[in-house]
Amino acid sequence: MTSTSWAIDLTHVEKVYKGKVHALRGIEMRVHAGEVFGLLGPNGAGKSTLVKILMTVISATRADGTMLGRPIGDKHTLSRVGYLPEHHRFPEYLTGGQVLDFFGALSGVPRADCKRRSAELLDLVGMTAWRNHRVKGYSKGMRQRIGIAQALMSDPDLVILDEPTDGVDPVGRRDIRSMVTRLRERGKTVFLNSHLLSELEMVCDRVAILVQGRVASQGTVDDLTRFRQFYEIEVVPTASGAAADLLLSCLPGPAAASLAPVGGGRTATRGMLDASTWVELDGATLRVGTQDPASVAPLIDRVRQSGLTLRALRPVRPSLEDLFMEAVTDPTTGRAKLPGADSAEARP
Amino acid sequence: MTQTLALLLDAYRELSAKKLFWMVLMLSGLVVGVFAMLGITPEGVQLAAWNIGDFGGFVNSDNLPPAMFYKALFSGLGIKFWLTWIASILALISTASLIPDFIAGGAIELSLSKPISRLRLFLTKYFSGLLFVALQVTIFSAASFLVIGLRGGEWLPGVFLAIPVVVIFFSYLYSFCALVGLITRSTIAALLLTLLFWVFLFCLNITDQTLIQGRELNAMRSEAIAKQIERMEKSADDQLRRDLVTEKVSMGEPREQAEAEARDATFTSEQRDQTNPKIGQARQDLTDTRENAPAWATAAKAARIAKTFFPKTTETTDLLERVLVEDMNLDAAEEEPDNDAPSWMRLSRADQQRLAQRIEAELRRRSVWWILGTSLGFEALILGFASWVFVRRDF
Numbered sequence: 001m002t003s004t005s006w007a008i009d010l011t012h013v014e015k016v017y018k019g020k021v022h023a024l025r026g027i028e029m030r031v032h033a034g035e036v037f038g039l040l041g042p043n044g045a046g047k048s049t050l051v052k053i054l055m056t057v058i059s060a061t062r063a064d065g066t067m068l069g070r071p072i073g074d075k076h077t078l079s080r081v082g083y084l085p086e087h088h089r090f091p092e093y094l095t096g097g098q099v100l101d102f103f104g105a106l107s108g109v110p111r112a113d114c115k116r117r118s119a120e121l122l123d124l125v126g127m128t129a130w131r132n133h134r135v136k137g138y139s140k141g142m143r144q145r146i147g148i149a150q151a152l153m154s155d156p157d158l159v160i161l162d163e164p165t166d167g168v169d170p171v172g173r174r175d176i177r178s179m180v181t182r183l184r185e186r187g188k189t190v191f192l193n194s195h196l197l198s199e200l201e202m203v204c205d206r207v208a209i210l211v212q213g214r215v216a217s218q219g220t221v222d223d224l225t226r227f228r229q230f231y232e233i234e235v236v237p238t239a240s241g242a243a244a245d246l247l248l249s250c251l252p253g254p255a256a257a258s259l260a261p262v263g264g265g266r267t268a269t270r271g272m273l274d275a276s277t278w279v280e281l282d283g284a285t286l287r288v289g290t291q292d293p294a295s296v297a298p299l300i301d302r303v304r305q306s307g308l309t310l311r312a313l314r315p316v317r318p319s320l321e322d323l324f325m326e327a328v329t330d331p332t333t334g335r336a337k338l339p340g341a342d343s344a345e346a347r348p
Numbered sequence: 349m350t351q352t353l354a355l356l357l358d359a360y361r362e363l364s365a366k367k368l369f370w371m372v373l374m375l376s377g378l379v380v381g382v383f384a385m386l387g388i389t390p391e392g393v394q395l396a397a398w399n400i401g402d403f404g405g406f407v408n409s410d411n412l413p414p415a416m417f418y419k420a421l422f423s424g425l426g427i428k429f430w431l432t433w434i435a436s437i438l439a440l441i442s443t444a445s446l447i448p449d450f451i452a453g454g455a456i457e458l459s460l461s462k463p464i465s466r467l468r469l470f471l472t473k474y475f476s477g478l479l480f481v482a483l484q485v486t487i488f489s490a491a492s493f494l495v496i497g498l499r500g501g502e503w504l505p506g507v508f509l510a511i512p513v514v515v516i517f518f519s520y521l522y523s524f525c526a527l528v529g530l531i532t533r534s535t536i537a538a539l540l541l542t543l544l545f546w547v548f549l550f551c552l553n554i555t556d557q558t559l560i561q562g563r564e565l566n567a568m569r570s571e572a573i574a575k576q577i578e579r580m581e582k583s584a585d586d587q588l589r590r591d592l593v594t595e596k597v598s599m600g601e602p603r604e605q606a607e608a609e610a611r612d613a614t615f616t617s618e619q620r621d622q623t624n625p626k627i628g629q630a631r632q633d634l635t636d637t638r639e640n641a642p643a644w645a646t647a648a649k650a651a652r653i654a655k656t657f658f659p660k661t662t663e664t665t666d667l668l669e670r671v672l673v674e675d676m677n678l679d680a681a682e683e684e685p686d687n688d689a690p691s692w693m694r695l696s697r698a699d700q701q702r703l704a705q706r707i708e709a710e711l712r713r714r715s716v717w718w719i720l721g722t723s724l725g726f727e728a729l730i731l732g733f734a735s736w737v738f739v740r741r742d743f
Contacts, residue, residue: 017742055461058742079463089454091358093365105354106462309612 005156007033007189008054010065013072015049015058015213023049024060025213030204033157036180036190038200041210042328042336047193048086050210051162055083068158079108082151086162086193088143092136096127096146099135103151107228120301121149124179140167148176152183159183160191165199169201201320209327212337216327221320228326229317230278231296233286236309243284243308250286250302255279287316351464352472359446359476363483368442372435372484379430384499415502419615422492422507423669431485431514432665439481439518440525444539446477447529456743462514470479470738474526474731481518485511506671513668516720520659521546527734546661553662556651557707564645564706568699570637573630580627584620589613594693659723667716 009032015024024046031037041047052058056073063072068190070077090099100118101111109117122128125145135143144167151159161180165173180190180203194200200207201221237243248256251273258271259281268282278289280328286303288296293315303310318326330337363369387394388409392402402408412420450473489510497503503737524545529538589610596606621628621681695703 052457053743055457057457057460059740075463075465077463078461081461083457083461085454085457085461087454088458089452090458091362093362094358098361102358103458103462104355105350106459106464108350108463225622260671 005033005101005170006033006066007031007192008037008065008067010063010072012062012064013050013053013060014055015046015060016061023213024053027210027213027215029208029215029218031189031191033189034184034187035205036184036192036203038205038207039191039193039210040195040200040203040324045210045328046213047210048162049083050081051160051193054160055081055085057085079154079159079300082154082156084144084147084151084158084164085157086166088147090143090146090150092133094136095132096122096138096142097131098148099146100153103150107154109154117153118149121152125149126175141169141172144168145172148179156188158189158191160193162193163195164192165194165196173199177248194202194238197319197321197324207320209324210241211327217323222278224323225317225319226291228323229291229315230287230289231293232314233288233296233300233303233310234312234314235284235286236311237284238308244281246306246308247281247284247303248284250299250306250308251279251281284311291315351462352468355469355472356476356479359473359479360483363442363444363480365440368438369480372438372442372549373487373723376430376435376484376488377491379426380488380495383418383421383426383492384495386421387499388412388414413500415496415504418496418500419502419672420622422496422510423672426488426492427510427514427668428594428665431488431510432517432661435484435488436481436514436518436521439484439584440521440539440542443477443480443496443522444529444542445523445535447473447526448533448535448538451530451533451738451743453743458513460743466739467735470735471731474523474734477526478515478519482511482515485514505685506673509671512669513665516724517661517664520549520661520664520723520727523734527730527737530734530737549658549661552655552658553650556648556655557711558712559644559648559651560707561703563641564703564710566637566640568703570634570641573634573637577627577630580630581620581623584623584627587623588615588619656718656722657726659726660719661723663711663714663719664723666711667719670712703706723735 005035008029010027010029013024013027013029014022016022027046027050039047039050049058053060053063054067054072056075056078060072065072067074068077068080089100094102095120100121101114104114104117105111118131119128120276122131125148127142127145127149130138130142135146138146144164148161148164151161164176168176177199180192183190184205192200192204204221206218206220207224209216235243235247238246248259251259251271255271255273259269259279260271262268262270262280266282268280270278270280273279273288273290277295280287280289288299290296296313300310300313328336382395385396389399390409391399392408393400407417409417450459460466473480489508492510493504493507494639496507521542525538525542528541532538536559592610592613593606596609597603601609617627
C-alpha cells in the first residue's frame with residue numbers, strides 16, 4: 001500500500017511534557033483513506049494528546065509521519081481536515097449560523113460557499129430551526145450537532161471527531177452514526193475518538209487501542225476478535241452442585257492439573273488444554289480457546305459420557321469492550337493499568 | 349483575507365454583545381451633548397441658558413474665541429479626561445477578557461485547528477481588541493467635529509487625529525494586558541496588573557514632570573537672584589556715590605566736580621556689601637542655586653532616560669493638544685518680575701505662568717518620534733514576546 005492511500009500514517013509520534021511526563025511513547029498507527037477509524041483508550045492514555053498533535057494544537061516532541069500526504073504539523077493540510085474537539089466551547093454571543101460562517105471562513109471557505117454549506121449542514125444535523133438562535137441557549141446535544149456541522153464546513157477529506165456523541169440523546173446518536181456512515185460512502189475518512197465502544201463497534205472499519213501512550217493493538221474489529229474466539233460449553237447444573245467437578249473430570253489430566261485461578265475478582269480457573277489452547281472452567285461452563293470446532297468435539301463426548309446434560313454449545317467472539325478491557329487490564333494484578341504510563345518516570 | 353475579516357467581524361460581534369460597549373457609547377454621547385450645550389459669550393461660559401461665570405474674568409469670548417474654547421474642551425476634557433481615563437478604564441474592563449477567553453480550553457482548539465498561522469491568529473486577535481476603542485473614539489470625534497463646527501464656527505478635520513492618537517495610547521496598555529492575559533489565562537489578573545502598570549507609568553510621568561519643574565524653578569530662581577543682585581548692586585552704587593559726593597562737598601570740593609568724580613567712581617564688592625548686607629546673602633543664594641543646577645539636570649535627565657524605555661501615555665495624548673491648541677497660553681503676560689526670587693513654597697502668578705511656559709516648552713521639545721517611536725518600540729517588544737509565547741505554547 002502506498003503512502004498516499006493512508007489518510008494518516010504515523011511511524012513515530014512522541015510527546016514528553018516538560019521533560020518528565022511521557023504522554024505518547026512512539027505511536028505507530030495507520031488510517032486508510034475512506035475508512036472509519038476508531039481510537040480507543042482509557043482516560044490518560046494519550047488519545048487527546050495524539051489528536052491535538054494532529055491538529056497542531058500542541059507540538060510533538062517527535063512526529064514522524066504524514067496526514068493526507070503532508071507532514072504532521074503542516075498548517076495548509078488543515079484546510080482539508082474537519083475537527084470537533086472534546087468539550088468544545090463556541091462563542092456564546094454567536095448564533096448557530098454565525099458559528100458555521102465564522103469557522104468556515106477561518107477554514108478558508110469563501111463567503112458565498114459558507115452560506116450555502118451552512119444551510120446544507122444545518123439541515124443535515126437538524127438545526128435549521130435554530131440557525132438564528134444564540135449558542136448560549138443551546139443544549140449540550142445541540143452544541144454537539146453544531147460542532148459536527150462546523151467540522152464539515154470545509155467539505156474535508158478527513159474528519160476527526162473527538163467524543164462526537166457526548167451529551168447527545170439516543171436519536172441524535174443514531175443520526176451521528178448514520179452521518180458517519182454517509183461520510184464514508186462519500187469517500188471521506190473519519191477518525192473517531194470515543195469512549196462508547198459499542199457505538200464504535202457499529203461504525204468503525206478499524207480501531208486502535210491506546211494504552212499508556214502506546215498502541216496496544218490495531219486492526220479491523222474482525223481481525224482483532226477472530227483470534228480471540230473461543231467455544232463455550234454450558235451444562236445443566238446438577239442438584240448436588242457437582243457439575244464443576246464433573247466438568248473437571250472431563251479434562252485430560254495435565255490440563256486439569258494446570259488450572260489456576262484467573263484472579264481479577266472472578267471465580268474461574270484457567271489452564272492449558274494443549275500447547276496452544278487455553279481452557280477455562282467457570283462453574284457449569286467450560287470455555288475452550290480455539291476457533292476449530294473439531295478440537296472441541298472430544299471434550300463434548302466426555303461431557304456426555306460423564307452424565308452431564310449439555311445446555312449450550314456456542315462459538316463466542318469477544319466484543320470490542322472485551323478487547324478493550326483486556327488491553328487496559330494489568331494481567332498480573334487484574335486491575336486497570338494506571339493512566340499515563342507504565343513506569344514511575346511517567347509521572348512527576 | 350477571508351480569515352482576517354472573519355476574525356475582525358467576530359471581534360465586533362463579541363464587543364457589541366457586551367453591555368459595557370453600549371454603556372460607554374451612551375456616556376460618550378452624553379459628554380458630547382454637554383459640549384454642545386456649553387457656550388462662550390463676552391459674559392463668560394454658558395450651559396444652555398445659564399451663565400456659569402467667567403472664572404475670574406479670564407474665560408470669555410473676548411479672551412478665548414469660541415472655536416478655541418471648543419477645541420480646548422475637546423482636547424482637555426474630551427480626550428485627556430474622558431477618552432484617556434474613564435473610557436479607557438471601561439475599555440480595559442471590556443477587553444481584558446478577550447485573550448483569556450480566546451485561549452480558554454475548548455475554544456482555542458477550534459481556532460488553532462484551522463489553516464491559519466498562530467502568529468497571524470494572535471496578532472489579528474490582538475488588533476481586533478483595539479476595535480473597542482477605535483469605534484468609541486471614532487464616534488466621539490465625529491460628534492465633536494460637528495459640535496466644534498456648528499457651535500464654534502470652525503470645521504476642524506484635525507479632531508479626527510484623536511482616533512490614531514487614542515488608539516495608539518490604548519494599545520500600549522492593551523499589549524501589556526494581552527501578555528498578562530496570555531500568561532496567566534486570567535481576566536482579573538490581566539486587568540489588575542494592567543491598571544497597576546498604568547499607575548506606574550503615571551508615577552513615572554509625574555516624577556519626570558516634577559524634576560523638570562524643579563530644574564526650571566531652580567533656573568528661574570538663579571536668574572531672578574542674579575537680577576536681584578544686579579539691582580541691589582546698582583542701588584548700593586548709587587548710595588556709595590551719594591556718600592562720596594557728600595564727603596567731597598564737605599571737604600570743600602565743588603558739587604559739580606564731586607558729582608562728576610562720583611559718576612566715574614567704581615566700587616568693590618566689599619564696599620557694596622557694607623552698604624547693603626543683603627547683597628552678600630543673595631550672592632550666597634546664587635552660588636547655592638547654581639550648585640544645585642547640575643543635580644536637578646542629572647535627575648531630570650535620568651527620569652527622561654527611564655521614560656525612554658516605557659510607553660509615554662500622557663505625552664501621546666498631549667500630541668493632540670499640540671496640534672489643536674498650539675498657541676494657547678504660550679503668550680502669557682510678561683509681568684514685571686517680582687523682587688524676590690521664586691521659591692517652591694511661594695510663586696507669584698507671573699512666576700507660575702513663566703514656569704508653566706518653560707515646562708511646556710521643554711515637553712514640546714520632545715519629538716513626536718521619541719514619544720511615539722519609543723512607546724511603540726515597547727509595545728512591539730511586549731507583543732513580540734506575547735506572540736512567541738502563543739506560538740510555542742501547548743494548549
